[in-house]
Amino acid sequence: MVHFNAEEKASVTSLWGKVIVEEAGGEALGRLLVVYPWTQRFFDNFGNLSSASAIMGNPKVKAHGKKVLTSFGDAIKNMDNLKGAFAKLSELHCDRLHVDPENFKLLGNVLVIILAMHFGKEFTPDMQAAWQKLVAGVANALAHKYH
Amino acid sequence: MVHFTAEEKAVVTSLWNKVNVEEAGGEALGRLLVVYPWTQRFFDNFGNLSSASAIMGNPKVKAHGKKVLTSFGEAIKNMDDLKGTFAKLSELHCDRLHVDPENFKLLGNVLIIVLANHFGKEFTPLVQAAWQKVVAGVATALAYKYH
Numbered sequence: 001m002v003h004f005n006a007e008e009k010a011s012v013t014s015l016w017g018k019v020i021v022e023e024a025g026g027e028a029l030g031r032l033l034v035v036y037p038w039t040q041r042f043f044d045n046f047g048n049l050s051s052a053s054a055i056m057g058n059p060k061v062k063a064h065g066k067k068v069l070t071s072f073g074d075a076i077k078n079m080d081n082l083k084g085a086f087a088k089l090s091e092l093h094c095d096r097l098h099v100d101p102e103n104f105k106l107l108g109n110v111l112v113i114i115l116a117m118h119f120g121k122e123f124t125p126d127m128q129a130a131w132q133k134l135v136a137g138v139a140n141a142l143a144h145k146y147h
Numbered sequence: 148m149v150h151f152t153a154e155e156k157a158v159v160t161s162l163w164n165k166v167n168v169e170e171a172g173g174e175a176l177g178r179l180l181v182v183y184p185w186t187q188r189f190f191d192n193f194g195n196l197s198s199a200s201a202i203m204g205n206p207k208v209k210a211h212g213k214k215v216l217t218s219f220g221e222a223i224k225n226m227d228d229l230k231g232t233f234a235k236l237s238e239l240h241c242d243r244l245h246v247d248p249e250n251f252k253l254l255g256n257v258l259i260i261v262l263a264n265h266f267g268k269e270f271t272p273l274v275q276a277a278w279q280k281v282v283a284g285v286a287t288a289l290a291y292k293y294h
Contacts, residue, residue, distance in 0.1 A: 034272040035279050052272045109256060113275065116264040123264055125181035126199045132182050
């Protein structure tokens with residue numbers, strides 16, 4: 001089980017406090033769909049995903065991105081028990097959505113990239129390290145109930 | 148073999164021309180050593196790597212980072228033949244340096260984060276997609292001669 005020290009929790013939480021979940025969520029999900037186009041297969045009913053600008057402007061992508069990142073916010077409140085926090089979502093992603101857990105790592109990396117873009121110098125190496133640990137922990141937690 | 152469209156090549160090259168290789172190289176290698184501390188084992192003789200600030204300020208890290216990223220610049224001039232370009236370096240990393248090829252993907256991801264951090268909004272989804280493709284191609288090329 002991944003363990004976060006007090007410093008890492010403080011870093012993650014302080015940056016998260018400045019994130020606009022609605023914008024960042026849409027940005028993260030949109031970039032996932034652009035950069036890793038095979039992920040579009042999970043979003044057949046989202047309408048126009050035919051180009052980067054279509055994807056980034058697509059209202060369903062933005063809405064779903066917000067939903068995904070809001071859930072990520074729950075992780076940050078439960079950094080000591082990510083597996084517990086994501087147990088139900090893990091079952092959902094396995095049993096109903098059939099998402100290859102490799103994609104959780106991809107989304108985690110995209111999120112780190114967006115934070116790096118947005119926060120510039122504030123996204124220090126230590127900040128990056130804490131966030132990489134978090135996204136890896138979330139990816140593992142989401143994969144945990146797979147069978 | 149990975150294939151780049153004319154658009155992808157143009158996008159990668161135009162961003163690369165604005166990169167300060169010395170700074171970005173040191174930043175990328177430094178962040179690799181901070182975020183993925185096990186990679187420090189390959190740099191035993193680099194002196195003080197005891198904290199993020201020690202690592203980021205370490206002159207040997209900066210010098211070697213510049214060397215690594217200069218070599219990356221070669222990739223960008225040879226995007227149609229990454230395997231050929233990196234054949235000798237691949238042998239070196241396998242036969243003499245004994246670097247786990249998984250680390251090439253980590254460094255590639257860190258480089259993307261450094262670019263995103265530096266270029267902000269200019270690091271659009273399409274720019275990100277092209278660069279992810281380059282770093283993946285370089286990682287594959289570096290692993291190619293492994294046996």
